[in-house]
Amino acid sequence: xxxxxxxxxxxxxxxxxxxxxxxxxxxxxxxxxxxxxxxxxxxxxxxxxxxxxxxxxxxxxxxxxxxxxxxxxxxxxxxxxxxxxxxxxxxxxxxxxxxxxxxxxxxxxxxxxxxxxxxxxxxxxxxxxxxxxxxxxxxxxxxxxxxxxxxxxxxxxxxxxxxxxxxxxxxxxxxxxxxxxxxxxxxxxxxxxxxxxxxxxxxxxxxxxxxxxxxxxxxxxxxxxxxxxxxxxxxxxxxxxxxxxxxxxxxxxxxxxxxxxxxxxxxxxxxxxxxxxxxxxxxxxxxxxxxxxxxxxxxxxxxxxxxxxxxxxxxxxxxxxxxxxxxxxx
Numbered sequence: 001x002x003x004x005x006x007x008x009x010x011x012x013x014x015x016x017x018x019x020x021x022x023x024x025x026x027x028x029x030x031x032x033x034x035x036x037x038x039x040x041x042x043x044x045x046x047x048x049x050x051x052x053x054x055x056x057x058x059x060x061x062x063x064x065x066x067x068x069x070x071x072x073x074x075x076x077x078x079x080x081x082x083x084x085x086x087x088x089x090x091x092x093x094x095x096x097x098x099x100x101x102x103x104x105x106x107x108x109x110x111x112x113x114x115x116x117x118x119x120x121x122x123x124x125x126x127x128x129x130x131x132x133x134x135x136x137x138x139x140x141x142x143x144x145x146x147x148x149x150x151x152x153x154x155x156x157x158x159x160x161x162x163x164x165x166x167x168x169x170x171x172x173x174x175x176x177x178x179x180x181x182x183x184x185x186x187x188x189x190x191x192x193x194x195x196x197x198x199x200x201x202x203x204x205x206x207x208x209x210x211x212x213x214x215x216x217x218x219x220x221x222x223x224x225x226x227x228x229x230x231x232x233x234x235x236x237x238x239x240x241x242x243x244x245x246x247x248x249x250x251x252x253x254x255x256x257x258x259x260x261x262x263x264x265x266x267x268x269x270x271x272x273x274x275x276x277x278x279x280x281x282x283x284x285x286x287x288x289x290x291x292x293x294x295x296x297x298x299x300x301x302x303x304x305x306x307x308x309x310x311x312x313x314x315x316x317x318x319x320x321x322x323x324x325x326x327x328x329x330x
Contacts, residue, residue: 112128
């Protein structure tokens with residue numbers, strides 16, 4: 001496993017450098033092209049790519065992120081507007097939302113999948129199929145829109161001056177988390193429940209379970225001591241994949257609930273605030289900002305995949321040295 005970790009850690013910086021350069025290049029050339037399509041904006045001369053990128057790398061290696069950014073007021077109020085502080089605050093907000101959502105989704109989804117499998121018949125309960133069908137058919141943006149609609153309808157029903165049951169706008173490590181987390185949890189929770197139930201059902205139907213039952217072991221002991229341990233590897237891989245799904249959907253959710261994270265910051269760099277001007281958003285296609293944001297997002301994706309791969313090899317000894325296993329089988 002040490003060799004596996006060393007290989008992944010060696011590849012990781014190379015991939016991040018490639019992502020960083022490609023995102024910087026895209027923003028560098030796309031911004032003047034967007035300006036050319038707008039008759040009200042003068043076309044900017046981007047200069048040369050390589051010298052600009054070298055200057056950006058020098059800024060990164062010197063940890064000089066003091067560049068002032070005209071951050072839109074709706075992104076996060078009463079905060080400094082230097083590049084380092086804006087990206088740091090956005091990263092903390094996004095990682096916090098991701099950690100809370102992933103933790104709750106993993107716990108609830110695993111419990112649901114475990115409860116849905118009947119011991120005697122090894123079948124998955126019908127109620128789980130109904131729940132997963134509904135959950136997988138509703139993306140997080142749709143769920144978030146429904147939650148906001150309910151909140152607004154409640155305010156209109158109670159009359160002017162009424163506060164919503166839960167805040168659906170702004171930032172805070174309090175009740176502001178509830179609606180974004182609920183919107184992000186819907187799909188990954190039922191997806192993990194479905195995967196857990198299917199693997200557990202298949203595991204309880206294997207021959208060693210039948211033999212254990214014939215020796216007098218209870219279903220509870222077989223499930224907890226053997227079956228659940230044997231399905232931990234695919235469940236962990238599923239959770240790792242769900243972390244990428246959740247973080248990808250956070251872009252829309254953060255925009256919808258005005259959560260000041262990396263997703264909302266990335267949206268400001270990709271979508272101009274005014275359709276008639278490429279400078280509607282001061283962050284629109286800013287090469288240093290866009291390259292930094294996408295590199296951080298790529299690092300989160302790659303580190304999550306690495307952690308998941310390591311945990312799988314920890315819980316399943318068969319995956320620690322696959323070459324030896326193949327030789328033994330021969």
